[in-house]
Amino acid sequence: MQSFTEENYLKIIYHLAEKTSNVQTNAIAEQIQTKPASVTDMIKKLAEKGLVDYVKYQGVTLTEKGKHAAVDIVRKHRLWEVFLVDKLNFKWDEVHDVAEELEHIRSVDLIERLDEFLGFPKSDPHGDPIPDKNGRFAKTQFIKLIELGIGDSGTITGVSQHSSPFLKHLEKLGLTLGKQIQVSDVTDFDGSVEILVAEKQINISREVAKHILISSNGKN
Amino acid sequence: MQSFTEENYLKIIYHLAEKTSNVQTNAIAEQIQTKPASVTDMIKKLAEKGLVDYVKYQGVTLTEKGKHAAVDIVRKHRLWEVFLVDKLNFKWDEVHDVAEELEHIRSVDLIERLDEFLGFPKSDPHGDPIPDKNGRFAKTQFIKLIELGIGDSGTITGVSQHSSPFLKHLEKLGLTLGKQIQVSDVTDFDGSVEILVAEKQINISREVAKHILISSNGKN
DNA sequence: TAAAATTTTTAGATTTACCTAAAAATAAAA
DNA sequence: TTTTATTTTTAGGTAAATCTAAAAATTTTA
Known part of the structure; x- marks a missing residue:
């Protein structure tokens, strides 16, 4: 322990x-x-x-032992995040710090019952995969939005930055998990990306585009 | 803090x-x-x-300050116990140790949302009152089963011992919260108490009777 | 009320996780 | 390939919470 x-x-x-x-x-x-x-x-x-x-x-x-212990904590962290968002109506930008504490509660029984209560979720509110009780989870095939070319499209399925300001920003732009997007232009000047989301054209900075993860519909 | x-x-x-x-x-x-x-x-x-x-x-x-801090922890402990029993299907004898850890999670927001999620419960799975967010709660008017006389009756509304063996024992005897009981006899020899619960006569030791709390229907 | 028993405190150490400052190793630049 | 810069480690120390053993205060018993 x-x-x-x-x-x-x-x-x-x-x-x-x-x-x-x-x-x-x-x-x-x-x-x-x-x-x-x-x-x-x-x-x-x-x-x-x-x-x-x-x-x-x-x-x-x-080591294998260390990795196992680490994955176990990651599992707990992500399950608690799902609980906070799905059951207690926290926003996705509000859960990190609390989950940071909850992840250390030591009770195997608790976490398995929580998993069941939540319906065995496969991913957390930020799109990160939740390891099962044996520590196994699918390697996710994300591509960063910044790496898409003009005309490429896909679905927002994750973020690689969990800070509250970043997540709030995404929310304001309507860039939440599950949204379909298509890249319509990339600005030479500052590397910002123009995308089509929910029938609307918006422009996002390179920095933002780097941290949005897309499950691609394939090249256009 | x-x-x-x-x-x-x-x-x-x-x-x-x-x-x-x-x-x-x-x-x-x-x-x-x-x-x-x-x-x-x-x-x-x-x-x-x-x-x-x-x-x-x-x-x-x-001090007042210390009491306030203590009540706050008690509130958290009891709310988590309700969560564990009501939502995660823990038994009333299984929740203590886990709640002992959960009570230290520091997030005012978390505990208020949990309270709401649970429907603002007034008491925990052992019948103990849950302080509200201002630390107030009704002084409960319990009387120990051992203090009842022959013919007295009442409802089981709490226990003053939270150990797993004790609670399991009560469960086996059918002595759970909300049950109506009536004292039918008190044995001179060992002080054990004979009670009527759910149409059946059972005998409980003095030790057990000491830790069952009754909200009395008044003397017979 | 004096002696005995119990309770509580002090003194000095230990462990965990951290720190600063300086030394050593490694990597990068000239 | 030296010099310089960066990274990492060592050495020695601190604070929190604990411990043991012995001293002091309080309570109980005779």
Whole structure:
């Protein structure tokens, strides 16, 4: 059994490992809001417990055991988010911090009953897949909106940024999960993207387009 | 804002204060599963924060501020218990430990929405009253079953012991909340009580009768 | 009311997770 | 391939919550 803090480290390492295979000390420190020296301490502890593989100066990778523990937390986090949105009427931009606390509640029974109560959801309010109780989940085939070409279309199925300001912005633009979009133009000047959504033309910045995930209908 | 640990102390002191006005160090230590020396340390800290009044060797009492914080935790605990039983189909003997963790989740918004989702329940699965968001709740007029005389009757509306074995035992005997009972005899020999419940005569030990709370129909 | 028993506190250590400052290793630039 | 910059680690320390053992206060018993 891991401590609250250890669980946070595992989760952060798991998410960072989606981008780079060897996760760096500084990257962890930034995410966890702590100093690199503290990260080194904790990494050693996790390595001793067999949760990460660690070579000095070379960063860390999760062991199978560590990955399992991390996925378990991710599962809990995402299920709680579904609960907050579906049952308690939270908005998708309001759930992150609370789920951050709820994910550490330790009761296998609780989370399985919650899963059932929610109807075994496959994804959370941000479109992220929810691992099943064995830690398995489908690798999702997302493409970033920014990567689409003119004429390409698809459905918004996720976001790669969970900050409240970003999500509120999307909501205001009508860019919520499930919406059909089509790219009508890409501006040379600033890289902003013009898209057609719900019969309307809107322009979104490159920065926004980078964080919207599309399940593509294929090239036009 | 209090730490997880401080919250536990406040809650325990609150419950102990229902029996004795000055709560003793040893009593707290026993409840919190720690040593008296540790309790003394924490009490000093709580006193510095203005959450308890403390005179050396004389035990503690909660200040208004401390009482408020304690009631807030009790409210959260009981609302989560209702959630677990009503929504996730936990049994009344299975909820305590999980609620013990959930009660520390800090989000005012969460607990108010939960309250609403549950339909603003007035009592938890053990019959204990749930404080409203201002910390107010009706002082309940319970009488212990053991205190009833022969011929007296009433309704089971609470229990003063939340251990799983005790609750399971009650369930097996059919002694659940809302059941009508009437005392038909009290055995001189061992103080056990014979009661009529759901048309059947059963005998319960003195120990059990002490922990069943009755809202009386008045004397016979 | 003095002796014995109990309760509570103090003193000094330990563990967890963190910190700062300085040293060491690695990576990037000249 | 040195020098410079960046990253990471070590060393030594702090704060929170706990512990044990011994001292002090209070309560109970005789």
